[in-house]
Amino acid sequence: MKIIDRLNEDRIHISFEVFPPKTDDGIEKVLAATDEIAKLDPAFISVTYGAGGGTSKNTARIASHIKEDLHVLSLAHLTCASSTKDEVRDVIENLKTLGIENILALRGDIPANMPFPGEDRFHYAWELIQEIRQHGDFCIGAACYPEGHVENEHKADDIRYLKQKVGCGVDFLTTQMFFDNDIHYNFLYRIREAGITVPVLPGIMPITSASQMKRSQELSGTVFPRRFLAILDRFGGSPEAMRQAGIAYATDQIIDLLANGVKNIHIYSMNKPDVAAEIMRNLSEIIKC
Numbered sequence: 001m002k003i004i005d006r007l008n009e010d011r012i013h014i015s016f017e018v019f020p021p022k023t024d025d026g027i028e029k030v031l032a033a034t035d036e037i038a039k040l041d042p043a044f045i046s047v048t049y050g051a052g053g054g055t056s057k058n059t060a061r062i063a064s065h066i067k068e069d070l071h072v073l074s075l076a077h078l079t080c081a082s083s084t085k086d087e088v089r090d091v092i093e094n095l096k097t098l099g100i101e102n103i104l105a106l107r108g109d110i111p112a113n114m115p116f117p118g119e120d121r122f123h124y125a126w127e128l129i130q131e132i133r134q135h136g137d138f139c140i141g142a143a144c145y146p147e148g149h150v151e152n153e154h155k156a157d158d159i160r161y162l163k164q165k166v167g168c169g170v171d172f173l174t175t176q177m178f179f180d181n182d183i184h185y186n187f188l189y190r191i192r193e194a195g196i197t198v199p200v201l202p203g204i205m206p207i208t209s210a211s212q213m214k215r216s217q218e219l220s221g222t223v224f225p226r227r228f229l230a231i232l233d234r235f236g237g238s239p240e241a242m243r244q245a246g247i248a249y250a251t252d253q254i255i256d257l258l259a260n261g262v263k264n265i266h267i268y269s270m271n272k273p274d275v276a277a278e279i280m281r282n283l284s285e286i287i288k289c
Ligand SMILES: Cc1cc2nc3c(=O)[nH]c(=O)nc-3n(C[C@H](O)[C@H](O)[C@H](O)COP(=O)(O)OP(=O)(O)OC[C@H]3O[C@@H](n4cnc5c(N)ncnc54)[C@H](O)[C@@H]3O)c2cc1C
Pocket: 047, 048, 049, 050, 051, 077, 078, 079, 105, 106, 107, 108, 109, 110, 123, 124, 125, 126, 142, 143, 144, 145, 149, 150, 151, 152, 157, 158, 161, 162, 165, 174, 175, 176, 177, 203
């Protein structure tokens, strides 16, 4: 089944994300975490893609396990900047052979030691989307950035390029993590005004430790609001308290989004089924409405 068909159902959908291990040794642990997350009855589980290629084969393996063994919809991420076009084509064909119908098409970050991709590589996600469309009838998702992508000085450029990307055949968008819902509402207003009509899944990251916050900030450049910084300041020194406060903060963000008419939420669950389960417990009655 295609994820877009599920998202178009008139009910609340919560999805989760897992990431593959750095080395093959870690695969059993990730599969075990994925099995636990699947028990939460998610709309789908997405599997990230290692930009350096190191974990890319495990993305397909885990996505296939989710679909075939756990009978949950799976979304395989695929990046293109750090692989040649032929390598990317091979991955797409492998996903097709495995029966994976849903791909999140990404450019990936440009590695620090690499100049802008050469002629043998796709330069932007929109080129990858066009390529995937040629390989079969996939449901294609793509990324978007409520606070703007770090490479763009002007948000207007971001939205112009996003519109071009969606026009190449994107079925739905998932946002970069954010911690202030007003930023998301403002972004939604601007993209709808620009004529982008596909479903947008807000990406919510439960921050359960001070070190995770630092990593998230480095990766996404996101702005942490004063309310979140106060939590970190007061509870960051106690792992248990910070975990509880981080889960409560993410739950609160989700409840606000649902109360304001958002139907589909993606949770960056980071291979932590206990955190995912606690959020789902907090939402147990809310998601029935
Ligand atoms: C939901 C989500 C999931 C992610 N999953 C992964 C993952 O699994 N693995 C991973 O390595 N990374 C992942 N990332 C990170 C992502 O790869 C990086 O943010 C990357 O820098 C941009 O990827 P993109 O697909 O958004 O690129 P693009 O859409 O190609 O955009 C990249 C930049 O180029 C600009 N641009 C686009 N088109 C043009 C044009 N025609 N001319 C000039 N500029 C243009 C855009 O505005 C943007 O600044 C994810 C990000 C998100 C939000």
